Amino acid sequence: MHGNLLKILGNFTLCLALAATARAGFQVEPIGSEYRDSIQRQFGAGLCSYLPDLTSDKLPPGAHNARLGRCALDWVHPVLFAAYASKEDAPLDTLVFDLNGDKDLRNDPIFNGFKSPESKNVDDGALLFDAGSQREIELAIPQGGAPRKFSVTLMSDFMLIDTHLWLKGKVRFNEKEVDAALVSQNPSMGFGTEKNPSGFLLLDLNGDGKFDTEGLNSMGRMSREMFTLQSELSVQGSLYKTRFNAGRMELALTRYTGPQGKLALQPEFACKLRSWSFRGNFGKPDQGDEMPTAVIWSDGRDFPVAMKAQKTQLMSGLLFVTLESGREQILSFSADEPLTIEAGKTVTLRPGKFQSFDIAVDQDHDSLTISRDFVGANGISYNRVLPGAENEKSDGGKVAICDAQGKQIGEGALEYG
């Protein structure tokens, strides 16, 4: 009797576990066509560097100058690939993925006929957008079911791949199941490790059946339902811990209950703002160029936002503002001094206030280099004011050069270098 009860309980537990897995898992899907001009324009694509230490003695016959790397075609499971030249001393023109995972590239489908972007006479800026060198291939990714189409460009140092894919599923958030999607720009890394996930998370927070993309642009601005995925995540002012389990394709968001304070932002500019949002990379004080430990992305309406109680520093911040006139601008700035977030207290940054605006002029023969030193009122250094529209020209200020008698002998305009 006791044995039967244990067996029944065991089966019941197994059923519950299977049900939970089936409900919460993410699946690889094409990015919805309704997001073609927003999310798909910036995500679902990226570059895979060739890894110099990666070699193989199981390359297809006739492969020259093979460059190997790893690419997570489904954004989660890295697949070995080789780009190579079909003729000696020729540019890379052939690609093969180890789709069956046996580390033998001689028994996988081969895609040839790639054109080399470098062979075209274009400048660096146009290289990545050289449509003639992009080739569409179709392959069945190991965990992805039906064959998928990928757009691929073989460069000399990396492969540029547009998967057109995201991970779609549900996340348990504040006691509710919420529609979610994961997108990335790094197919080499996908969504990082379980404890340190990376990429971007979309959450249908208002439950209207779609992801809000308003405001999303290539200047770094995200929408109100989009977040930078990190081990710490700030959503609508609250702090969550994240874990992404690649084996179960599950993302868990857990409310952070440790000591925490709040960060407030109070813009104080010369003009009135209609709305604003902020993206800030925070790190340990004096950590140098290391990756930020926390990324805060939040609409102005969601401030103040919770942050772990600790000493931190704003490595770089972008304030996206919409003026009363409707014009959009971006202010980039950083903090010179650490911020101490104390448990139960609020620290306020006031972008817009300033202490000093100075210039430093250096002469080099017939050329003057002018740099600005623009210091804010509370440990902030301002960097640039950029137009929010993608094609609008930036204005760095006007320069007048006068002789000793005060007569203007030259003028110019500053642009960001």
Add this chain to the structure above:
Amino acid sequence: MSVTVTWETDLFGKLQAHQEMALDDPTPAPPEDADGVPAAQQDVTMPGAK
């Protein structure tokens, strides 16, 4: 000689900074710079030497 930078933005209004400096052996500038062509990349080419 003096250099004055005027930077007017919606966010900060009109800002101005000024620096007096002495020229160190300036080389004559190419003629097109005397026409006041805006310089790029935060470099301002000096006008013709005196």
